[in-house]
Amino acid sequence: MRRVADTVALTLHAHGVRHAFGMPGGEVVTLVDALAAAGVRFLLVRGESAGAMAAAGVGVLTGTPGVLVTTLGPGLANAVNGIADAVQERAPLLVLTGVVDRAIRALYTHQILDQAALLRPLVKGSFEVEPKSAQATVRRAIALATTAPMGPVHLDLAPGVAALADPAPEAAIDPAPTLALPAPARDDPALADLRARLAAAERPLIVAGFEAARAGAAAALVAFAQAAGAPVVTTYKAKGLIDEAHPLALGAAGLSPRADAALLPLARASDLVVCVGYDPIEMRPGWLDPFAAGARVVEIGAAPVDHGMHRVDARILGPIGPLLDVLAAGLPTGARGWGAAIATARAAIADAFAGPADGGFGPHAAFRTLAAALPAEATVSVDSGAHRILLSQMWNAPRPLALVQSAGWCTMGPAIPLAMAARLARPRAPAIAVIGDGGLEMTMGELGTLRDEGLPVTVVVLQDRSLALIALKQVQAGLARAGVGLGATDYAAAARAFGGRGWSVGSEGELRAALEEALAGDGFGVIAVAVGEEGYRGAF
Numbered sequence: 440m441r442r443v444a445d446t447v448a449l450t451l452h453a454h455g456v457r458h459a460f461g462m463p464g465g466e467v468v469t470l471v472d473a474l475a476a477a478g479v480r481f482l483l484v485r486g487e488s489a490g491a492m493a494a495a496g497v498g499v500l501t502g503t504p505g506v507l508v509t510t511l512g513p514g515l516a517n518a519v520n521g522i523a524d525a526v527q528e529r530a531p532l533l534v535l536t537g538v539v540d541r542a543i544r545a546l547y548t549h550q551i552l553d554q555a556a557l558l559r560p561l562v563k564g565s566f567e568v569e570p571k572s573a574q575a576t577v578r579r580a581i582a583l584a585t586t587a588p589m590g591p592v593h594l595d596l597a598p599g600v601a602a603l604a605d606p607a608p609e610a611a612i613d614p615a616p617t618l619a620l621p622a623p624a625r626d627d628p629a630l631a632d633l634r635a636r637l638a639a640a641e642r643p644l645i646v647a648g649f650e651a652a653r654a655g656a657a658a659a660l661v662a663f664a665q666a667a668g669a670p671v672v673t674t675y676k677a678k679g680l681i682d683e684a685h686p687l688a689l690g691a692a693g694l695s696p697r698a699d700a701a702l703l704p705l706a707r708a709s710d711l712v713v714c715v716g717y718d719p720i721e722m723r724p725g726w727l728d729p730f731a732a733g734a735r736v737v738e739i740g741a742a743p744v745d746h747g748m749h750r751v752d753a754r755i756l757g758p759i760g761p762l763l764d765v766l767a768a769g770l771p772t773g774a775r776g777w778g779a780a781i782a783t784a785r786a787a788i789a790d791a792f793a794g795p796a797d798g799g800f801g802p803h804a805a806f807r808t809l810a811a812a813l814p815a816e817a818t819v820s821v822d823s824g825a826h827r828i829l830l831s832q833m834w835n836a837p838r839p840l841a842l843v844q845s846a847g848w849c850t851m852g853p854a855i856p857l858a859m860a861a862r863l864a865r866p867r868a869p870a871i872a873v874i875g876d877g878g879l880e881m882t883m884g885e886l887g888t889l890r891d892e893g894l895p896v897t898v899v900v901l902q903d904r905s906l907a908l909i910a911l912k913q914v915q916a917g918l919a920r921a922g923v924g925l926g927a928t929d930y931a932a933a934a935r936a937f938g939g940r941g942w943s944v945g946s947e948g949e950l951r952a953a954l955e956e957a958l959a960g961d962g963f964g965v966i967a968v969a970v971g972e973e974g975y976r977g978a979f
Contacts, residue, residue, distance in 0.1 A: 440608070441604070441605045441608040442469065442473060442602055442603060442604060442605060443570050443573050443600050443601055443602075443603050443604075444472070444473035444602065445473045445476065445477065446574050446577075447470065447535075447568060447573055447577055447594075447596065447601075448470070448473040448477035448479055449477045450573070450577040450578060450612055451477070451479060451506060451533075452477045452479055452612075453612050453613060454503060454504070454578075454581050455503035455614075456504060456506055457478070457479060457480060457503075457863075458479065458481075458482060458494075458497055458506070458863050459474050459479050459482070459506035459507070459508050459535075460484050460490035460491070460493045460494045460505075460506070460507055461481070461482075461483070461484065461487065461490050461507055461509055461514075462485075462486070462487055462490065462509065462510070463481075463483075464509075464510025464511065465510070465537075466510050466537025466538065466598045467508055467509070467510055467535070467536075467537040467598070469601040469602045470508060470535065470601050474508075479506070481508070482859070482892050483888065483891065483892075484856075484888050485885050485887055486517065486882070486884060486885070487517040487518035487521065488517060488518055488520040488521035488852065489521065489852060489882055489884075489888075490507050490518065491507045491518045491520075491522050491532065491534070492521045492524055492845075492850075492852070492856035493857070493859045493860050494506055494860075495525040495528060495532045495860075496530070496820075496856060496857040496859070497864055498525075498530050498531040498532055498584075498589075499528070499530050499531075499843070499860075500818075500861060500864035500865070501864045502531075502653075503531070503585075504531040504532060504581050504584045504585055505530065505532045505533070505860075506533045506535060507521070507522075507533070507534050507535065508536075509534070509536050509537070510536070511537045511538050511539060511550055511551070511554065512550030512552060514536070514537075515534075515536045515554055515557065515558075516557065518534070519558075520850055520852075521856075522534060522558065522561050522562070522591050523561050523848060524850050524853065525590060525591045526561050526590050526591060526848070527720055527845075528676075528846070528847050528848060529588050529589045529650070529847070530589060530590070530591070531585045531589040531590070531591075532584060532590070532591040532592070533577075533580055533581065533584055533592055533594060534558070534562070534591055534594065535594050535596060536593065536594070536595055537595075537597070537598060538554060538567070538596065539551060540597045540598060540599040541597060541599075554593070554595060555593065555595070558591075558593045562590070562593045563583050563584065563590045563592050564579075564580065564583050565594075565595070566580060566592075566595070567594070567596075568594055568600060568601075569600065570603050571606050573605070574610065574612060576594065577594070578614075578615040580592040581615060582618075586742075587650070587742035588742050588744070588745075620741065621757070622758070623757050623761050623762050623765045625768065625769075627765075629753065629755050630755065630762070630765055632753075633713075633737055633753070633755065633766060634766055634769070634770055636711055636735055637667050637711065637713075637770055638770060640710050640711035641710055641775060641776030642708055642709045642710050642775065642777055643667050643668065643709065643711040643712075643713065643775070644670060644672070644705060644706060644713070645667070645669045645670070645672070645712075645713050645714075645715055646671075646672050646712060646713070646714045646715070646717050647660055647672070647674070647677050647680050647681075647715045648673070648674045648677050648714070648715070648716045649676040649677050649846075650716030650717070650718065650740055650741065651680055651715045651716030651717075651759050651839075652676065652677045652678075652679065652716070652839035653716075653839075653840070654716060654741070654758070654759040655760060655839070656680070656716065656759040656760035656763060657838070657839050658760075659759070659760040659761075659763040659767075660681060660715060660763055661681050661685070662767050663763040663766060663767040664681065664687050665687065666766075666770045666772060667713075667767070668687075668772060669687065669713065670687045671687055671688055671689060672689045672692050672705075673690070673691050674691065674693055674717065674721040674846065675691050675693045675694075675721060675827075675831040675842070675844060676721060676842075676844065676846045677691075677716070677717075677839070678691050678831065678834070678835075678836040678839075678841070678842050679836035679838045679839040679841050680839055682835065683835040684835065686781070686785075689702055689705070689784055689785065689788070690785075691831055692722065692726070693721045693723065693828075693846060694723050694827075694828045695828055695979040696723075696725065697788075697791040697792070697832075697978075697979050698788055698791065698979070699723075699725045699726075700787070700791075701787040702788075703725060703726075703729055704784075705780060705781075705784055706726075706729040706730055707730065707731050708731070709730065709734055710731070710733065711735045711737075712730050712734055712735070712736045713737050714736065714737065714738045714739065714740075714751075715739050715763065716739070716740050716741075717738070717740070717744070718744045718746065718847070719744075719746045719749070720746065720846075720847040721846040721847055722748065726749075727748055727749070728750075730750075736749060736750060736751050736753075737751070737753045737755065738751050738753070738755070739754075739757075739759060739762055740759060741757070741758065741759065743756065788832075792832050792978075792979070794807075794978075795974070800945065800946050800947060801971060801973075801974030802825075802826060802829055802901060802970050802974045803829070803833070803974065803978070804947050805899075805901065805947075805950060805968050805970060806829065806830050806833045807833070807947075808947045808950045808951055808954070809834075809871070809873070809899065809950070809954065810835070811951075812951055812954040812955065812958075813869070813958075814958075815837045815838075816865075816867075816868040816869070817841070817868060817870070817871060818840070818841055818842075818843065818858070818861035818865060818869070819834070819836075819841065819842050819843070819870075819871045820842075820843045820844060820853065820855075820857035820873070821842065821843075821844045821854055821873045821874070822851060822852065822853060822854035822872070822874040822878035823850060823851050823852075823878065824851070824877065824878060824906070824907065824908050825907040825908040825911065825975040825978070825979075826873060826874075826875050826901045826907075827873075828908070828978075829975065829978050829979055830873060831844070832979060843857045843860075843861065851877065851878045851881055852878055852881050852882045854872040854873060854874040854878060854882075855874065855879075855882050855885045855896065856882075856885065857872070858870040858872035858894075858896040858898070859885075859888065859889070859892075859894055859896065862894045862896055863894070869895075869897065870894075870896045870897070871896070871897045871898075871899060872896055872899065873899045873901070874899070874900050874901070875903070875906075875907065876901070876902045876905075876928065876930070877905075877925060879898070879900045879930065879965075880928065886898075886933070886937040886939060886963065889937075889939065889962075889963040890938040890939060890962070890963065893962075894963060895960075895962055895963055896963045897954070897958060897964050897966065898934075898964065898965045899966045899968060900930050900965060900966070900968065901968050902928075902967050902968060902969050902970065903971060903972040903974070903975070904924065904925045904926070904927060904972070905924055905925055906922075907923075907972045909922075909923050910923040911975060911976065929943070929967075930943070930965050930967040931943045931965060931966075931967050933965070934963070934964060934965035939962055939963040939965060940956075940960060940962065940963075940964040940965075941964065941965045941966075942956070942957070942964070942965070942967065943967045943969070944966060944967070944968055944969070945969040950966065950968060953966045954966065
């Protein structure tokens with residue numbers, strides 16, 4: 440007998456879903472059973488918010504929707520932060536929740552709330568799975584979650600419905616047709632107009648974002664930049680679109696005033712700004728209206744971006760890589776008016792993040808050591824905090840999506856879940872989670888998930904015994920230090936208590952040796968890196 444839950448699970452599998460995350464309750468046990476029967480691996484996380492972030496990470500790294508399974512009431516409520524993260528990180532996520540059976544819904548009150556209403560501000564749609572339309576509903580949810588701008592979609596499934604026999608068991612389980620954007624035509628008037636403006640521009644600038652990275656547009660972006668003679672600024676999540684050693688690369692922007700001091704003058708000096716797959720949701724307020732009044736600002740992307748950060752004079756919608764290829768083809772190259780400004784800005788940024796002159800061990804030295812030790816195929820996830828800003832500025836990502844993080848929502852806690860996702864999406868490549876001590880203590884239970892699921896993730900925790908970013912903000916505001924101090928937890932011992940390996944290091948040599956051991960061994964490991972909070976002062 441094919442149950443309705445089996446139809447749901449088989450439809451997910453037909454669309455490429457191979458993993459689901461969550462913490463089951465009685466209302467979803469049939470669904471969890473059906474997922475296993477359909478070939479979808481269910482991973483038991485220690486918190487639903489972490490499960491949502493891991494599922495969303497799988498969605499971003501594979502292009503298939505991530506799946507979170509929660510029970511009703513508190514299970515779903517506990518996932519809200521992770522679902523909100525998927526909204527602002529533009530991640531395709533399906534949230535499958537248990538709900539009390541319809542026959543007693545008006546009578547029963549234990550753990551009951553209006554789940555669709557709770558999620559209404561966060562999801563692109565909320566539907567209830569019914570016996571006769573289960574496959575169609577799941578297909579609709581997948582299409583909605585994976586259509587730009589991507590995001591979470593919610594499905595309620597009552598346990599009684601899940602266990603019912605499918606009324607049409609002979610119906611084939613087929614994936615929905617893929618939406619293909621038409622190839623751009625070179626003679627398209629909008630493209631011809633932009634090509635002419637690029638040819639005439641003295642100081643064109645490209646600001647590239649996450650959607651360009653997700654679209655696989657790196658090669659097209661570099662060719663376009665070279666043809667246009669335009670320097671490239673990326674967001675943190677778009678790092679890797681262009682090698683930051685490239686003479687046109689200006690590095691990443693988003694949260695660092697020191698980087699902005701070099702980059703914003705170029706933004707204001709540009710006479711033509713091309714925003715490629717760029718969503719300002721990643722940017723700090725310094726990037727409000729950063730372009731000159733006389734500059735032409737054009738957005739290129741698969742879908743319009745909802746923001747009010749700066750004016751947009753024209754939008755060109757379509758597949759990002761092909762659009763850039765068509766724009767670059769036949770674009771006359773010539774001298775631009777940037778002069779030495781690009782090289783000067785690059786030098787200023789390099790100097791800003793060189794680290795302390797005394798050469799002592801701190802976060803700068805730790806990140807240089809990490810970058811030197813990691814193989815090119817590694818994926819690095821990073822948690823929110825002072826360390827995220829510094830790492831995102833210092834590390835030259837070798838390819839798009841080599842560095843994953845929460846850059847729109849900026850929540851604490853995503854590093855370990857995203858590393859789980861990376862290990863599942865890229866099982867042959869190392870996954871390293873870089874996290875602060877505050878973030879690790881918030882999500883330490885997920886070390887148990889790494890152990891139980893056999894995920895060999897290396898966790899590098901920057902242990903400065905504080906919420907360093909907030910402590911810096913207190914200093915900048917002239918306020919007394921309050922509510923930011925952390926005690927001296929032995930993270931290496933905690934890792935061993937969870938069944939992993941642990942190291943405590945305080946120098947570049949010790950960190951290098953620990954990374955070598957961690958990456959070569961089986962199972963997960965935690966490397967606690969002792970750095971002083973003062974290492975972040977003036978760092979970004």
